[in-house]
Amino acid sequence: MSTQTTDHKIVVVTGASSGIGRGAALEIAARGMGVVVTYNARPEGAERTVEEIRANGGTAVTLPLDISRTDTFPGSMNALSGLLSSEWGADRIHALVNNAGFGGGRSFETMTEDAFDAYYRVLLRGPYFLTQALLPLIEQGGAIVNTSSSSVHSGDTEPGYSGYAAxxxxxxxxxxFLAKELSGRSIRVNAVSPGPTRTRLGDNAFERFPEVIDGLAAKTAFSRIGESADIGKVIAFLVSDDSAWITGEDILATGGYAL
Incomplete structure (x- = not known):
């Protein structure tokens, strides 16, 4: 069993085997919090995230989770409770980061009901009901952070993202609305909306089509696309006590994209 005390803050980060989830897990651990790294298709990536956290003196464990399968959430909650007890001697988490997802890029004309339902299951229904399932484990004064997208804001409207952005x-x-509803337990609920960020989304789109990077970078204030650590630092701030007076907000983290 870990030597961590029971008041150690623990954060669940979904989809932390790569990309923004990985960046968030590393930055949260750097602030001294324990991290539960969830994954679906890439267990090796989750293990690498955990190994890096431990190599830097932090604590972390992996947990399999398919965000599209709400029927598995009760079992995942039970598994999480076991990990909290065995690794940290704890029975609560401080925060949940709903990050797991996949990218957009399907035109309205070619959208199918199955594709639309896949967006729904992973990007909206999944995080909504995972939050409900894990709510009994979130401590008084805890935090929830939802990874949204700059595509929901004016200035970042591109063809092919209507289903994803919806x-x-x-x-x-x-x-x-959850920020209002959970305020009685002093649980803060915020969203972070990244702009173009170098991740594995879109089947490693930036690696497969590097020619698009310069055009996107030119639309930011700092002439580069975002990196996972850029967004990870914002998420780590939002789960920390430094953001104790922020709730119900959607924070753009875009490097001034489309200003």
């Missing part, structure tokens, strides 16, 4: 927009609106 779900992210729904998650952003739900964030504001």
């Amino acid at each position: 779900m992210k927009g729904g998650l952003t609106v739900a964030t504001r």
Whole structure:
């Protein structure tokens, strides 16, 4: 068993095997919090995240989770409870980061009901009901952070993202309402909306089509696309006590994209 005390803050980060989830897990651990790294298809990536956290003196464990399968959430909650007890001697988490997802890029003309339902299950229904399932484990004064997208804001409207952005927009609106509903337990609920960020989304789109990077970078204030650590630092701030007076917000983290 870990030597960590029971008041150690522990954060669940979904989809932390790569990209923004990985960046968030590393930055949260750097602030001294324990991290539960969830993954679905890439266990090796989750293990690498945990190994890096431990190599830097932090504590972390992995947990399999398919965000599209809400029927598995009760079992995942039980598994999480076991990990909290065995690793940290704890029975609560401080925060949940709803980050797991996949990218957009399907035109309205070619959208199918199955594709639309996949967006819904992963980007809206999944995080919504995972939050409900884990709510009994979130401590008084804890935090929830939802990864949304700059595509829900004016200035970042591109063809092919209507289904994706609709779900992210729904998650952003739900964030504001949950902030009100959970305020009785002093649980803060916020969203972070990244702009173009170098991740594995879109089947490693930036690696497969590097020629698009310069055009996107030119639309930011700092002439580069975002990195996972850029967004990870914002998420780490939002789960920390430094943001204790922020709730119900959707924070753009875009490097001034489309200003």
